[in-house]
Amino acid sequence: xxxxxxxxxxxxxxxxxxxxxxxxxxxxxxxxxxxxxxxxxxxxxxxxxxxxxxxxxxxxxxxxxxxxxxxxxxxxxxxxxxxxxxxxxxxxxxxxxxxxxxxxxxxxxxxxxxxxxxxxxxxxxxxxxxxxxxxxxxxxxxxxxxxxxxxxxxxxxxxxxxxxxxxxxxxxxxxxxxxxxxxxxxxxxxxxxxxxxxxxxxxxxxxxxxxxxxxxxxxxxxxxxxxxxxxxxxxxxxxxxxxxxxxxxxxxxxxxxxxxxxxxxxxxxxxxxxxxxxxxxxxxxxxxxxxxxxxxxxxxxxxxxxxxxxxxxxxxxxxxxxxxxxxxxxx
Ligand code: XMP
Numbered sequence: 001x002x003x004x005x006x007x008x009x010x011x012x013x014x015x016x017x018x019x020x021x022x023x024x025x026x027x028x029x030x031x032x033x034x035x036x037x038x039x040x041x042x043x044x045x046x047x048x049x050x051x052x053x054x055x056x057x058x059x060x061x062x063x064x065x066x067x068x069x070x071x072x073x074x075x076x077x078x079x080x081x082x083x084x085x086x087x088x089x090x091x092x093x094x095x096x097x098x099x100x101x102x103x104x105x106x107x108x109x110x111x112x113x114x115x116x117x118x119x120x121x122x123x124x125x126x127x128x129x130x131x132x133x134x135x136x137x138x139x140x141x142x143x144x145x146x147x148x149x150x151x152x153x154x155x156x157x158x159x160x161x162x163x164x165x166x167x168x169x170x171x172x173x174x175x176x177x178x179x180x181x182x183x184x185x186x187x188x189x190x191x192x193x194x195x196x197x198x199x200x201x202x203x204x205x206x207x208x209x210x211x212x213x214x215x216x217x218x219x220x221x222x223x224x225x226x227x228x229x230x231x232x233x234x235x236x237x238x239x240x241x242x243x244x245x246x247x248x249x250x251x252x253x254x255x256x257x258x259x260x261x262x263x264x265x266x267x268x269x270x271x272x273x274x275x276x277x278x279x280x281x282x283x284x285x286x287x288x289x290x291x292x293x294x295x296x297x298x299x300x301x302x303x304x305x306x307x308x309x310x311x312x313x314x315x316x317x318x319x320x321x322x323x324x325x326x327x328x329x330x331x
Contacts, residue, residue, distance in 0.1 A: 039141030050146030074102030075213030264314030
């Protein structure tokens with residue numbers, strides 16, 4: 001199969017039911033087995049919706065011939081690497097290589113304040129780590145990717161570069177043929193297929209999360225303590241949204257810890273700590289974004305938890321800015 005020419009048929013029905021998802025899964029499993037044969041398939045598994053669904057499809061099709069590499073760049077949300085290991089290695093018995101590259105990424109990022117340079121370092125380092133793992137493996141014939149149909153349409157329209165083989169060095173990229181089993185699906189269809197494959201809701205219905213991770217929510221030079229304040233406040237926010245029935249209803253919600261301090265008071269003593277900014281937004285197209293207005297009692301509860309439980313935070317601010325003029329992320 002030449003995947004480059006593999007297009008969504010104009011009359012293809014939107015996959016919305018479990019039966020439709022199962023039919024798609026059966027078709028793909030058969031096609032993947034035929035395409036892959038007895039070779040191995042390599043996949044960078046971030047734990048995001050698309051790569052997780054690709055992993056689950058390939059596990060069903062070729063089992064241990066799939067080699068997943070999960071790179072922890074130290075900028076993931078609390079509990080994410082653990083969930084990837086639990087779901088894929090423990091529950092689905094996947095062949096999973098876990099690389100904790102936290103120190104490597106954070107050392108390279110130390111002192112770097114420019115947002116574009118930060119993104120460049122994170123992206124470049126990710127490719128280096130993944131390529132190093134790939135070079136250690138024998139018998140890999142294929143590289144699997146979670147390309148979806150909007151990626152193809154956007155790249156054809158010249159809006160966004162299609163991140164195929166994502167800038168891998170030539171000695172690696174030339175060794176593999178691409179496998180893109182969700183290439184013709186829209187995002188909502190990928191979720192239905194993921195659900196039918198038995199992936200947990202927390203993986204299938206998760207909110208968007210940028211590739212550079214918490215790095216763009218720790219504006220300016222990333223330090224380990226401020227990054228930890230972002231991670232802990234984000235975990236509290238997600239826990240509270242889930243408890244209060246807001247998970248899946250609000251499109252995206254997260255915290256940002258900017259690089260300045262202000263005076264506060266705790267247990268009768270002066271503090272000099274960071275603020276934590278909460279951003280909760282809704283959108284249909286990501287081009288325009290509106291702010292979710294939270295209940296005052298819920299806001300009070302969030303402020304109390306974050307200021308008492310997160311080290312280094314003495315103030316909570318709310319970002320009530322739509323897009324435009326602001327973007328969703330701070331960097
Ligand atoms: P902005 O900040 O551009 O964000 O208004 C729009 C949406 O895109 C997500 N985002 C990213 N996703 N890599 C990604 O995969 C990135 O570098 C990136 N930057 C922003 C952001 O979280 C929001 O949902």
